[in-house]
Structure formats: structure tokens, C-alpha cells
Amino acid sequence: MNLAISLPGLDMKNPILPASGCFGFGKEYSQFYDLNQLGAITIKAATGNGRYGNPTPRVAETSAGMLNAIGLQNPGVEAIVAEELPFLSTFHTPVIANIAGSTEEEYTHVAKVLSESGLVSALELNISCPNVKEGGIQFGTDPVLAASLTRKVKSVSNVPVYVKLSPNTGDLKGMAKAVEAAGADGLSMINTLIGMKLDLQTGKPILSNKTGGLSGPAIKPVAIRMIYEVSQVVHIPIIGMGGVTCAEDVLEYLLAGASAVAVGTANFTNPLVCPEIIDALPETLSNYGYSSIEECIERSHKNDPASSLISRS
Amino acid sequence: MNLAISLPGLDMKNPILPASGCFGFGKEYSQFYDLNQLGAITIKAATGNGRYGNPTPRVAETSAGMLNAIGLQNPGVEAIVAEELPFLSTFHTPVIANIAGSTEEEYTHVAKVLSESGLVSALELNISCPNVKEGGIQFGTDPVLAASLTRKVKSVSNVPVYVKLSPNTGDLKGMAKAVEAAGADGLSMINTLIGMKLDLQTGKPILSNKTGGLSGPAIKPVAIRMIYEVSQVVHIPIIGMGGVTCAEDVLEYLLAGASAVAVGTANFTNPLVCPEIIDALPETLSNYGYSSIEECIERSHKNDPASSLISRS
Amino acid sequence: MLTKEDMIVVKQVRIAKDTYELILEGELTLQMNEPGQFIHLQIGNGREHVLRRPISMADVNGNQLTIVYRIMGAGTKWLAEREAGDAINVLAPLGNGFPTHAISNTNILLVGGGVGVPPLYYLGKKLKAQGNRLTTVLGFQTKDAVFYEQRFRELGDCIVTTNDGSYGQTGFVTDVISGLTEINRYYACGPTPMLKAVSQQISVPGYISLEERMGCGVGACFACVCSTIDGNDKKGYRKICQDGPVFPANEVVLV
Amino acid sequence: MLTKEDMIVVKQVRIAKDTYELILEGELTLQMNEPGQFIHLQIGNGREHVLRRPISMADVNGNQLTIVYRIMGAGTKWLAEREAGDAINVLAPLGNGFPTHAISNTNILLVGGGVGVPPLYYLGKKLKAQGNRLTTVLGFQTKDAVFYEQRFRELGDCIVTTNDGSYGQTGFVTDVISGLTEINRYYACGPTPMLKAVSQQISVPGYISLEERMGCGVGACFACVCSTIDGNDKKGYRKICQDGPVFPANEVVLV
């Protein structure tokens, strides 16, 4: 079965890519399998200077999910270009660079350096990290700021820009339309929901950052609903994510309106999850009567005129 | 161990109560155990006239959670007072009536009839039902509307009023402060998150209402974080809920800032869950070094001056 | 008082494609005597799968209960992996089953489709013991899916249809029923389109068993309602888990 | 290539209060030869518990691996319920263990606290086989928690302390260590306050094994970092899962 799918800047052998922050810069999982198998690779967020991130503990487990408050630890955009991307460029797999910053200037600097490196096929604008005081979520909850940032990043970037949306907002459709109007080539959704877990001994949050981002199967219904709704109001493709663990989940995302599907937390549960999903996709799709990825997307509700819009946001 | 706790209008033997919509009007679970064991009972939402609710399917399972789109089915406030409440009044357990409506007039009518019935100890103002087009969520996402509604309901009610908040908003703290200022005697949180699940055969949502409310263990981290944050900015007590299945969960809610804890979805998994939690509470609390419910609440972060506010909403 | 019980798996056998017969043992069985009632099974520890799964009683013998189910998703897949000695948490018996009281010396038709067949077996045994004459019509998709034919044959006539004609008569149960005469009463369980067709076709009193996705399974959550046909009915609806799953054929709207 | 494997439970024994010794069998064991490395265990099917649990190798014999763990929460509780024949999905061996290469004829001190004790046993066996002289100091909360004393005694001197004095010497491992002389090298594993005290107390070269909550366990998620002591270190941090869990005592900041 033909699993290939083409998105702005990304010629993908299949619709499966690891999600940002759950795959480092690729080296670790290349010890488990050949990264050429992947549709694309999203790398950990890059910022202007290196960041150490939040104090530990940075992760906690929840029912069918986990919280993380890594805090965008990364060696900084220059080091990423010099030391991390050359390794990834040895694979025939497009790389998406997730970019973050505290200010518009930092975002545009990072975007410029990465897009000029020639080593990445697309940028993913992270305006949805719930784990840093600055540099992310304030852009992700205000459509005007988000649109302005998108426009600036687009203007310095020679590769397509996907904007990664936060679910922690009341008006996701408004946000999606704003960044589409500002020139976004695609959307990534969803980033994590904000959550917390307490240590029953101390009564204090387990994460030193107190709150963290909730990911994993627990959030899939929230992500599916958001993608279903947003895909009806924008014309740019969506990279869907949130709790994907198997080929059936991938099909659900495609039917909800996503054009490619990222796998985050599941890499931790099963380091081989991405190639296992890719292997299972042909049989799973044909079990449900689909003969290609394109066909799933075409048959998804967003192409169904009878699929009426949901009025509530 | 003394598990008793006193909240406005509610003298509770223990902090455990079933959540609205997950316990009908009590009769069914009274076949499993003596309802006198419960701290309180929250009944299914009442509206002015009877409502049939949404078409089926109305529920779907998700990882560690479920979606529901019942759509506030109920026989209407008069029938509830005449046919349902008399049964509950045979128990020595305070009853909280969850009230809903499409308009302020409907809400106040329902509130008036219930509070005048003399059969309920408190009202729970449901401004957070995600499953009806009108009558709930629009009040739950606009602090001005919510405050106005709270004020009107308070003015016709002779029992305390708890306002049940929706997590589907960007500014929960603003909402909480608005309804507190409008006279709410307490808060209930959280209602369900909006989610969706697709049928892989048809590509369509499983629920006939398309979206539904996500409940169960999956949402507990979101609820804990919201209660932790809101309890720092209001002075009224909070009835906490979302994914509670065991005594440890109850302790986590108390430490997060709740004063009583409601159990919803878990009743479906285990009809005896409420009495089982109540039985387990003394040992669980003392394992963690607490000698009463009051002590858990006192030791919770909201009474800890060092527990700084979280700036992000 | 209703309660739950960890029932113990005695035996599990695959009896058709994706279809399993599971025998459970426990005290709760002693309360089960009404064919058409169902049991509500917890999947695993109930944390990943928060909802129980409703399955009909297919037979009851002393403290042993038989159920027959088809693998449809994660829950039934989990069930199929249980082995002798494993425990499964069960709520039972739930709902109202097929009325059999004082029915005797009657020509009875049983109509089952797919996994709607199992409850009819327990029902048939009971009706036969009460001195009724039984004819059973069982519909399956295809040959691989057929089960329990021999058992029903022991109770009376039994005609099997398959949609694709790979076994028995080709077509739907309704094709067979149209040729049956002298039926005084019928009981049916299977997919809604089948129930609809059957109840339109047969005019003698009949009882049908419905399915719906359930939350609580005990009448508390309003997940499983259907409308009454009688527009003047006081409530206007029925809860399948509590008022049903069996209803007189003319009581509720089939959609 | 790294991989995962369903390892099979050979035996599970309770060896102290809430403390279990579990023997697992599988191919992966053949790659395990560095004491201090850890294995990453999947809990159940990984759907309710999405994170694996890191546990140190306590011993390796042919294709059998021994781990020793204490019940702390849901994951270790699940582990404790496994029986012979059950499968547990494992990633291993992960991280960098205690350096033992070319170490011989040395006076070595092993310091273990609570469930930090297990990896020292495999280490001690190896160091003893290489011709070193071992002294072990094991600290536990209380008598009920003590395990493996006899095993360490077979490797050399072994002193046990309990905080409450209910067994062995009263107090902390540091109370004992201060009296030890002629140590050339030490290895320690246990709670961070113990590691801190020990590494401040002893000046000879030492290696310590750290714990932190982990996401991936393989270096990809940055969950488990700690800072380097050397402010001029190029990265400034180490990942415990990948660079550790064992570090030279003067390499990373203990908080």
C-alpha cells in the first residue's frame, strides 16, 4: 500500500513522525531502528541560547498519560545546527525543527538560523509550551500576538512554517484562523494540556515546576475533537498528535482531519513504536476499507459536505 | 477517625459525594448500599421542563476515561420534586440539586422550585455542561454572564449555591473570582473537558452529538491543577471532582485545595466505589500522617503561605 | 441488595470465528434465572477501561454461567485472553429479560442474529422445559460465524441462514420467517435492522432484546435510552439497561 | 541495535518488608555485564502506565537476571504480583555502570542504602572475582528492611546499620564509614542525602549511582538531567539515564 503523503516542505514516505521533545535529536532512537523508516522527524525545541530548563523532577505519570515540565532544555540553535543536524542529514527523512523563544526577536533569530542551515525541511513554531514562564504560551493564547509572530517568522524563513497550537485556550478555531491568515503553511496540534500531580507525602506538586504538560492516550479525545473542529475552518494541513500508540489511532487522526500524525509519549513506553505503527498501517487501513493514506484523508469529514460545522468552540 | 466536614448548607459525615449525572436520583445505587453512608448526594441536573436529551449513542469509552453526551435528560423540576426527592429525603444525607437551563429565567425558576421544596440542602449551578446547545456552557465561559446568573439564582434561593465550573475556558481563575464576587457559596470543579471519538468504520463521531464530555482518571491532572490554582484566589470552599477512584485520589484533591470530593465515572466502573472509598479513608489518611479531613485541608497548599501563586492561568 | 463478584473462569472455548464461549463460576449465578438478563463485566482493573461491558447470559447451570461473545474491540479481546482460574469482576443479573412465566403449550419462534443468538439458548431451554414447541431461526453473516446450531436443534426445529449463502439457507432470517405458520409468540435478539424487520413481519405477540452503548448499566446515567412508541407514555422513554433490554415488540422505537 | 524483549519471570521471592527479588530470563541478559546499568520495565500493557520503571541489575547469571525492588507505588506493586511464567517487557541494558575495568588488588568500600543496595551485589561479585578486597556498609531504616547481608558477607566484611537501631549498628552508614581506614576506592548507591554525605566524607576516588524520575530512559527527553560541578563543562549537565546513572563522585551536583 502506498503510505506516502506530501505536505508543504515534507515529502513523507508515510504519515508517521516523532513529536518534538520526545525524540531528542534522533540519535538515541537510531540505536533502536533505522530512522530512514520514518515519514519525518521533529526535533526538540531550539532557542537562541542554550537553556538548562526546569529543576527536576520534570516528569510524573498519570492515568494513561504523563506530565512533563522539561522547560525547553536545549543546547541553543547554533549548537543544534553544528552538532545535531549533521547526523540527521545522513538519513533520507525530512527534519522539522521546533522553534521557541522568549521574544519575537529570539523566535525570528532561531527561525533564520535554522532555515538558512539548509538542514531542515520545515519549521514548527512552538507557541504552546506550557512549561516556561516566557516563550511560548503567551503567544499561544492570544491570536493577535500569534499572528504577528507567525508573520515575522514566515518573513525570515525559506522553508514552510507549521504553527503548533496550545489546547489551553477557549478559542482554538480563532487561533487557527489567525495564524492561517498570517501565512502559516500548516498547523501542528495539539501540544500538552496543563496538569498537576501532588505528592501525597508532602502535599506538594511532584514536578518542581508545579504544573506540567499532560500528554499520552488520556488526551487523545481532546486532540481529536480539536482537529475535527479546526480542520473544518482552515485550508492548511494539520499534523495531528496526542496519545497516538497504534495504527488505529493514526487512522482516527486522519479521519478527524489530520494529514500526518506525530507520536510523542508512546516512544517512551515503546521505543520501537514508530516503525511498529508504520508496519501495521497497510493492514489496518485495508481492514477498515481504505487503500491509501490519501484516501483516508479524502474520506475524512473535512471533505464531507454533509459534515456540518460544530457551532460551539 | 473523624471524617466529618462542614460546608455551607452541608453537614457531611465524610467528604465523599457522588457527582451529578453519575448517580441518577439515588434509587439505583441504593440497591447496592445504604445511602446513609454518603457524605452528600448530588442528583442529575434538573431543568424547567422535562428533557429527552440527545440521540444515542450517548457514551463512548476512551483511555482511562469516557465521553458522555446525555444532554441533560431529566423529568423536569416539578417531577423531580414530586417523584424523586421524597425517596432521598428518607436518608440522613444532604442532597445537592444540580440545576440547568437555557435562559436565566429557566435557571431561576428551577432554583426557586428546588430551594422552596425543602428537600435539598444546596444547589449546584451547572454552567458547564458541554453537551447541550443552550443552557450551560455559554454561561460557563463568560464571567459576566456567569456572575449575573449566580446573582439571580442566589436571590431566589434559600439554600447555599455552589457554582460548577467548566474546564473548557482559558481563564478559570477569572471565572471563579467573578462568581465568588456574585455571591456563590462554593465552587464545584471540574465538569468535563470536550472530547470526541471517531468510529473507524464510518469515519464519523461515535456520539450522535459528535462531541461529548471527557471524564474519568484521564482528566484528574487537569482538575487537580485547576483546583490548586483556583483555591488560591477564592475564599469559598471547593467540591473537587474528576477521575476519583480511590482514597488516595481523595487525599490528592484535599491537598490540592478541595474541601469535599465527588465521584462520577467511577460509579459506573464500580457501583460500590463510594462506600469503599469512605471505608478506606481513615487508614489511607493515617498512612500519610493525617489524623482528620480537616487536617488535610489545613495542611493543603492553600493554607501554606510559602505556596506561591502560579502566574499563568 | 445488588452486588458485584469476582467470578472465576472455568473454561473458555472458541466456537466460531472470533466467537468465544466462556464459563464463569460464582455465587451470583444463583440469582440468575431470567433469560435475557445481562451481566456487566469489568475489563481488567477498570482503570484503562472505565466502562463495563454488557453481555447476555447464554446459559445457567447451578453456580456456572455461560456467555458467548464476539471479539469487537479491546474489551472483548481482553475477555478472550482470560484462562481457567482467572477472575473477572461481574455485576449481575441486570435488567429485565424475556417473559416466560406461565407460558406453555405454545408454538414459539426464536429469532437470533449473530451475537444476538446466545440469550435465546437459555430462553429456549426454559421454554422447552415449560412444554412449548420451538422453532429457531438463526442468521449469521457467513459459515465461519455459525454457532450453537446443534444446541438449538435439540430444542426443536432450527433453520440457519447466512447472508452469503455459505451455509444453510441463503439470505436473511426474514426470508425464512415468511414461510413459517402457526406461530403464537416470538422472541428475537440481534441487530436492530433485523429486529425491525422481524417485528414488522410478524403480528403475533413478540419480545425483542435491544442493545445500546451503556455507562452505568443499572439505570443511573441515562446513556441507554430509547423512545416509546406510545406518544402519550408518561415518561416517553425507556432505559435499556433497567427497563429492558427486553421489551414487547410494540413498546419502543427502533432506530 | 538496542531492542526490547518480553523477559519471562523465573521466580519471585519476598526478601524483606515490601522488598522482592525477581529473576527474569531472556536473551537480553547476554548483553548485560556492567554492574550499575539498569533495565527499564514496562508496567502492564503500557496503556494505563505509560512510563517504564528503571530498576538496577542486582545479579546476572547466564541468561538469568536478578532484580531487587521495593514496593513504592503502582508500578512496583504490579511487578510484585507477577508469577513464574509471566512476561515482562524490558529495555536493557541501559546507561553506564560502575567502572571495574582493570581494577584489582584494591581495598574497596561498597556503600548501599535501602534499595540502592542491589546493584552493589553484582558489582561486588565482579570486583571480588577481579581480586579486590571488599568492605560493605549497608544502611536500612529498620530491621524488617534488611536484605542481602549474608550475600555481601560472602564477598568480604559487611556492616549493617539501621536508623532505628533495631538491627546491626545504630545510625547511618556515615557513622560506620568514619571508622574505616585503608580504603583506596569506593562505590555508593542509595538516597541522595546518603550519597552527598558519603562523598563529602571520603576523599579517595569514588563512584556514585543517582536516581531521578525518567521519561524515555534512553537520553531523548531531558527528564533526568543533573548539573555538572565543573562550571566550565561544555554541556553543563548530564543525563542520568544515558551518561549515568553512575558518575564519578565529583562530577555532578547532588540536590
Ligand SMILES: Cc1cc2nc3c(=O)[nH]c(=O)nc-3n(C[C@H](O)[C@H](O)[C@H](O)COP(=O)(O)OP(=O)(O)OC[C@H]3O[C@@H](n4cnc5c(N)ncnc54)[C@H](O)[C@@H]3O)c2cc1C
Ligand atoms: C444488553 C446487551 C447484551 C449483549 N449481549 C452480548 C452477547 O451476549 N454477546 C456479544 O458478543 N455481545 C453482546 N452485546 C454487545 C457487547 O456488549 C459489545 O460487543 C461489547 O461491549 C463490545 O466491547 P469491546 O470493548 O469489545 O468493543 P469496543 O468497541 O472497544 O467497546 C467500546 C465501548 O463501546 C461499547 N460498545 C461497543 N459496541 C457495543 C454494542 N454493540 N452494544 C453495547 N455496547 C457496545 C462497549 O461496551 C464499550 O463501552 C450485548 C450488548 C448489550 C447492550
Ligand SMILES: Cc1cc2nc3c(=O)[nH]c(=O)nc-3n(C[C@H](O)[C@H](O)[C@H](O)COP(=O)(O)OP(=O)(O)OC[C@H]3O[C@@H](n4cnc5c(N)ncnc54)[C@H](O)[C@@H]3O)c2cc1C
Ligand atoms: C537508575 C535507577 C535504578 C533504580 N534501581 C532500583 C532498584 O534496583 N530497586 C528499587 O527498588 N528501586 C530502584 N529505583 C527506583 C525505582 O525506579 C522506583 O522506586 C520506581 O520507579 C517506583 O515506581 P512505582 O510505580 O512503584 O512508584 P510511583 O511513585 O507510583 O511511580 C510513579 C512514577 O514515578 C517514578 N518514580 C517514583 N519514584 C522514583 C524513584 N525513586 N526513582 C526514579 N523514578 C521514580 C516512576 O518510575 C514512575 O514513572 C531505581 C531508579 C533509577 C532511576
Ligand SMILES: Cc1cc2nc3c(=O)[nH]c(=O)nc-3n(C[C@H](O)[C@H](O)[C@H](O)COP(=O)(O)O)c2cc1C
Ligand atoms: C517530555 C516531552 C517534551 C516535549 N517537548 C516539546 C517541545 O520541546 N516542543 C514542542 O512543541 N512540544 C513538546 N512536547 C509536546 C509533544 O510534542 C506533543 O505535542 C504532546 O506530547 C502530545 O503528544 P503525545 O501525547 O503523543 O505525547 C513535549 C512532550 C513531552 C512528553
Ligand SMILES: Cc1cc2nc3c(=O)[nH]c(=O)nc-3n(C[C@H](O)[C@H](O)[C@H](O)COP(=O)(O)O)c2cc1C
Ligand atoms: C454520564 C455523565 C453525566 C453527567 N451529567 C452531569 C449533569 O447532569 N450535571 C453536571 O453538572 N455534571 C454532569 N456530569 C459531570 C460530572 O458530574 C463530573 O463533573 C465529571 O464527570 C468529572 O468527574 P468524574 O471524572 O469523576 O466523572 C456528568 C458526567 C457523566 C460521566
Ligand code: FES
Ligand atoms: S447505562 Fe446508565 S442508564 Fe442505562
Ligand code: FES
Ligand atoms: S529519561 Fe529521558 S533523557 Fe533521561
